[in-house]
Amino acid sequence: MNRRQFIHRLALAGGVYALPRFMPEAFAQTSFAGKLLITVQVRGGWDVASFCDPKKNVSGQKIITNWSKTADIGTAGNLRYAPFAGNKVLFDAHFSKMLVINGVDMQTNAHDTGVVCSWSGRTALGYPSLTALYAAAVAPNLALSYLNFGGYGQTAGLINSTRIASPDLIKNIIYPNLNESNNQSFVEDADWQRIQTLQIQNMQQLVADRKALLQDQRNRQNLLSAIQNTDSLKAFGALMPASSDLQAVRKVNNTNANSSIHQQIQMTLLAFKSGLTVSSDVYDGGFDTHDTHDTEHAAALSNVASAVDYLWTTAEQLGLANRLLVVIGSDFGRTPYYNANDGKDHWPIGSYVIMEKNAGYTNRIIGETDEAQNARVINPATMTRNDSNGTIIYSKHVHRALRKYLGIDNSAAAKNFPLNNTEDFAFFS
Numbered sequence: 044m045n046r047r048q049f050i051h052r053l054a055l056a057g058g059v060y061a062l063p064r065f066m067p068e069a070f071a072q073t074s075f076a077g078k079l080l081i082t083v084q085v086r087g088g089w090d091v092a093s094f095c096d097p098k099k100n101v102s103g104q105k106i107i108t109n110w111s112k113t114a115d116i117g118t119a120g121n122l123r124y125a126p127f128a129g130n131k132v133l134f135d136a137h138f139s140k141m142l143v144i145n146g147v148d149m150q151t152n153a154h155d156t157g158v159v160c161s162w163s164g165r166t167a168l169g170y171p172s173l174t175a176l177y178a179a180a181v182a183p184n185l186a187l188s189y190l191n192f193g194g195y196g197q198t199a200g201l202i203n204s205t206r207i208a209s210p211d212l213i214k215n216i217i218y219p220n221l222n223e224s225n226n227q228s229f230v231e232d233a234d235w236q237r238i239q240t241l242q243i244q245n246m247q248q249l250v251a252d253r254k255a256l257l258q259d260q261r262n263r264q265n266l267l268s269a270i271q272n273t274d275s276l277k278a279f280g281a282l283m284p285a286s287s288d289l290q291a292v293r294k295v296n297n298t299n300a301n302s303s304i305h306q307q308i309q310m311t312l313l314a315f316k317s318g319l320t321v322s323s324d325v326y327d328g329g330f331d332t333h334d335t336h337d338t339e340h341a342a343a344l345s346n347v348a349s350a351v352d353y354l355w356t357t358a359e360q361l362g363l364a365n366r367l368l369v370v371i372g373s374d375f376g377r378t379p380y381y382n383a384n385d386g387k388d389h390w391p392i393g394s395y396v397i398m399e400k401n402a403g404y405t406n407r408i409i410g411e412t413d414e415a416q417n418a419r420v421i422n423p424a425t426m427t428r429n430d431s432n433g434t435i436i437y438s439k440h441v442h443r444a445l446r447k448y449l450g451i452d453n454s455a456a457a458k459n460f461p462l463n464n465t466e467d468f469a470f471f472s
Contacts, residue, residue, distance in 0.1 A: 074318030075182045079366045081323050082174055084194035085373040087330030090340050091394040096145040097125035101414050105380040109337055120406045128341040129348030139406050142397040146410035146418035148435045149375040152389035157374030162195040164442030170460045171199040174322035178202050180454035186276055187319040192307040194326035201456050207310055217280035279317035296353050299346040302327050308354045316361050333386040369398040379416040392418050395441055404471045410436050423466045434466055444470045
């Protein structure tokens with residue numbers, strides 16, 4: 044590594060890579076021991092008729108699923124699933140952790156709007172993701188409170204998200220004086236301590252300059268806090284495996300060579316284990332299957348099934364499984380029938396799968412769709428179909444219930460972004 048690269052690492056060590064929201068007390072919190080939230084964002088619009096809301100063909104009607112020509116709907120516990128792709132292995136292993144919410148109307152066929160609706164609870168822009176809201180409510184001052192690997196990660200100014208495009212970059216930030224090629228320091232430890240001391244002194248002088256613009260003062264205060272608290276990231280760095288091991292997780296587990304979701308999950312769980320992170324968005328694509336739907340969807344669903352299984356297996360190994368709440372969803376669903384190219388197009392009715400270990404509300408299905416995948420009306424109190432006294436389930440209902448279940452519905456962050464005129468569904472009772 045040359046001198047220029049070392050200087051670049053030194054700048055990264057100042058914390059410009061990932062900072063929480065502007066505040067003098069940045070990084071005041073050192074760890075978190077509560078519930079850990081992950082969203083698995085399935086990008087492109089998934090076909091729930093071939094996943095958690097299985098549909099068989101109706102005699103005399105168009106073909107809705109090719110798999111049902113030769114197979115029956117699968118069951119695991121109280122759940123029903125399509126015997127397609129990797130579904131059987133996933134549902135058989137994890138049905139006891141699953142709450143399936145079917146017949147959710149995302150109110151759109153447009154990807155951008157569907158993503159916003161699915162992960163913020165409304166179709167209009169401006170609201171934070173559930174993960175951002177949770178991190179802001181329960182742990183705003185952790186160094187890596189909210190991770191986002193892609194997908195919807197709007198923070199609405201409540202908190203900054205951290206993007207880990209490269210795991211190696213985090214190591215460079217935490218250990219800027221370490222030459223990984225030979226595991227030696229670039230400069231002597233005593234000299235390195237003097238460099239850090241001078242950094243802090245210089246930044247303190249800049250922070251004390253009251254003639255600076257307010258934005259500059261805030262940026263300088265944040266940078267000072269980051270420099271002073273770089274050590275807080277070492278709990279995360281100590282857990283990170285070698286780069287070759289990180290890549291092995293990606294190569295061995297993925298059924299889609301272009302996917303990094305297993306690695307995203309690995310990084311998320313290690314960040315959770317460090318105590319520095321409370322929420323994360325992981326994502327995977329390949330679901331916008333307007334052509335050759337079955338082939339492409341089978342590969343995409345298999346990859347997500349493998350990733351979710353990996354998530355729970357690894358969480359058990361790390362002692363985190365009892366703290367996880369996992370929310371799986373997509374932009375919307377796909378049309379009940381195939382198009383001329385053997386694909387399926389956009390359809391507003393989709394599903395959520397919410398997972399938690401040892402929870403009383405799991406191994407259950409809520410919500411219904413008819414044979415043509417139209418949402419049924421559900422009574423919020425009884426959670427059963429009631430055409431005369433019920434409502435379609437919308438994403439706002441799921442988000443409102445999740446906010447309450449996570450205990451953040453009365454937080455200052457949530458009150459700034461209310462979900463008004465929204466019925467209360469007892470999803471978690």
